Amino acid sequence: MHSRRDILRYTASAGAVLPLAAACGTSERSAGDPDATLVRYQGTAGSVVFPELAADLGYLDGIELEWIGDTTSGPQDIQAVATGDTDIGGAFNGAIAKLVAAGSPITSVISYYGSDEESFNGYYVLEDSEITGARDLVGRKVAMNTLGAHHEFVVREWLAREGLGPDEIARVELTVVPPANTEQSLRAGQVHAATLGGILRETAVERGGIRPLFTDEALYGTFSYGSLVLRDEFVEEHPDATLSLVSGVARAIRWSQVTPREEVVDRFAAIVEGRGRNETSEVIRYWRSSGVAGTGGVVAQEEFAIWLEWLDRNGELPGGSVEASDLYTNEFNPFHNGTFPEGSGPDGQPVGGPTESEDA
Known part of the structure; x- marks a missing residue:
């Protein structure tokens, strides 16, 4: 019997060789590109989420985003993914653990927010x-x-x-x-x-x-608190699209981690001001850092394990209900094994440095 992790490992490997059109199955296509997979998501008013940054930077190969509105909270955002109303969403890792334990078929694929000395x-x-x-x-x-x-x-x-x-x-x-x-x-x-x-x-x-x-x-300390999730069905049916989406978001996160703050803020402001949602870019000017601990959003197992221990200690989720290693995968993140793709740095060049692998 295969675990959720086994399925994800298989589809990650398949994604490297399957053409996007075959991987997309019955997904919607945009009118301009019949091979593009349409990925639905919720945004945040006056802010830029990392899939939006990835699209603006040109990192989403073969992926088109569809904004369906703004989320009201992390739990609501991942619930929308679980029910199929959206394809990608993010929340606090403890909330993700509880939703998975309740039977929701979702998996975390990349860290997207946290705290550090600049953002907390x-x-x-x-x-x-x-x-x-x-x-x-x-x-x-x-x-x-x-x-x-x-x-x-x-x-x-x-x-x-x-x-x-x-x-x-x-x-x-x-x-x-x-x-x-x-x-x-x-x-x-x-x-x-x-x-x-x-x-x-x-x-x-x-x-x-x-x-x-x-x-x-x-x-x-510096710690990632939340992850973006995908439905397991989406990952299984669209491995190549999943690889394009997650790797593009990972590159965008890394870009925000190594690019001078002023340049990131200006880019965010231009995105907000150019998308026509009747909002202000004032909040963007207070952006300090991504707050993401892992290179390019690589997930550390401790970022889930600590909350599973907390839930067990407080009687909300008995120990062993779910394992931390089954809640996430780094298989689609190009930074998880220490290799960095072209175009991840602020000048379009590779960025180097050690990164923690999934099993570290």
Whole structure:
């Protein structure tokens, strides 16, 4: 009997030799190119997702993207992939693990966000708040954009590391607040602590009057938190298209990792301003780094294993329900074995350096 990993390894090898037209099967084609596979995805208002960057850089060989709207959260994005409403989407790795454990036929193929010294999420309180430690949050509200994803896991992990027991952690009220309203809710006293990242964090800090309890970067260091997923059916039926899509996104991620920040920001802004979605590129100007830890988005097993351990420890997913190694594959990522394709650097030349393999 073949595991999901065995199937993916087989299709990855097949993808190197199958012509795209044969691999596409019954996929939709664009009117301009009968051999192009149409890949549906959700975007983010005022931002650029890596498949969009890959398309703009010309890295998506034989792939055409179709934007079907903007996602409301990571869990919603990967649920849309699982149900076949989209073909690629991304979320926090813990949310992916829970969805796979529930029977959804999806596999992570590349890391797409994380934290480092430049890009991170902070968990803030008012400057004059009496809250100075984890235990002070018991019985109080902590705002975040959604439950069951990155921020819930990170907050609960921090509380546990600070010595709180399960009963105390359960009394910390995690409250969903739209990101655009989070700072206002904190300053108005509607919540006692708030999750802030990117432009929302930077502008809030500039205005003053708040301080961080902790940051996710301080908790885990440079670490990839989330992955892009594909349906297993898509991978099996379209191995060559999968290889083109993932390798193109990997090259785009690597481009963002090695290109001067100003050039990346200008490119992102041009993409946002040129796509006609009635949005502003203001947020793009606050971009600091990709936050992706692995070279070109290579997934490290620890980026899943740590959350499986957490879910087991908290009684949400019994140990052994799924294995970390079965949740992802690096087979389609050209950076996973230390080889770097032409055109990955900012000047169109190969970029070098060590990278961690899938089995490291």
